[in-house]
Amino acid sequence: NAGVTQTPKFRVLKTGQSMTLLCAQDMNHEYMYWYRQDPGMGLRLIHYSVGEGTTAKGEVPDGYNVSRLKKQNFLLGLESAAPSQTSVYFCASRDGTGNYGYTFGSGTRLTVV
């Protein structure tokens, strides 16, 4: 049981490049989330999903897009990366029917130069 797996773990992008971060969970969780964490700060919600085929905006959605085509996967896309998007990105999932505790992935460290 792998839990929540994020790929890649590290990435360096040039300004203007695009990329997709993948989050996969094997716990049959309904809800999935993407957060970013900047140095010395808490986590800020980018986008989230309450089920397959659904997505919604969080606190800081600008510059990002997401898709949830399969229940187990939640993709985060950057269409045109900017230095302000340099951050550590965390994916989380939770069971929407009982235990509301989050399970987090190990994070993706993204640097935009």
Added chain:
Amino acid sequence: GIQVEQSPPDLILQEGANSTLRCNFSDSVNNLQWFHQNPWGQLINLFYIPSGTKQNGRLSATTVATERYSLLYISSSQTTDSGVYFCAVEPYTGGFKTIFGAGTRLFVKA
């Protein structure tokens, strides 16, 4: 939107000491969680505690929802307790969003 404030922002303890971390929130919440982020960046769920008191080993948490605060108690601290402790709340009107506080950074000295 809801405001989540954690105190103190930084805390240094001698191994074996006890501590209390506080989380205040500005509006009604559906649930509240405490997380520990270790020095390697991994986030671990400690408690899901929308109200009441829970204990897990040396850690315990209490949430008083009517007064909009939660407390995390660490007893007999160990060096492995070092890291950042986050409080996260799902606002009652938030539509499944969970909002994090800025965290309490704890360092336990041997």
